[in-house]
Amino acid sequence: MLALLLPTHLHLFVVGWVTHMIFGVALWLFPKHTKEKPRGSDVLSWTTLATLNLGLVLRALAEPAPLYLPGVGWEPALVVSAVLQWVGGVAFAINIWPRIKGSP
């Protein structure tokens, strides 16, 4: 039972807290993108927040599902969760990349 909960526990901590903290602080702190759009694309920022959280919640429900709803078939939810989280990570990388700026 604990083995089934371990990946969920780790990802809730590392993705749900640590990664969100890094993403949030980077969006706040990194050099401005442009004067007009200091934080880059708002669409990509909100996409990151929404897909990462949706994916994580879906995973937290689906991964230990055999414990509380055996035989129901949550497997497709894991695939959707994987896609959502991947989209969140890539959207963040695309959005923050132009804000990594060095001194001239």
Next chain:
Amino acid sequence: MMPVLTVWAMRAALAWLVVGFTIGAVMLADKGLGRIGLGAGWLHVHVHALLFGFLVQTIFAVAYWMLPRFGRDRPRTPAAAAAVAMVNLAPLLAGGLLADAPVHAAVALTEATAVAVFVWHAWPRIKPFRSS
């Protein structure tokens, strides 16, 4: 604006983020589909890419940029650069696990050395504000 070392470390960290998320997404999807059957080596690469390639490297990059300086200087910069090089080397070495290469010790040693060397860089920069 960021110092050059931070720029390169952050770019590398984002590359590891995409690599680590991609491997993780394939593994999670495979847990649902059960078609590919990825081995344990991929789990190690996923963990080292995200933990050291992304997370630790991001912390190194931002700490090198943000910690208090001595005038305009950041002391022991070669140590910080070596630490950044090592957190990039470690996930690459972990890739050897995909070919069953005995690299566990080398990966662990590289990561531990990176942390120790970065601590040596950052230690003198952890200092209180001087009251005027």
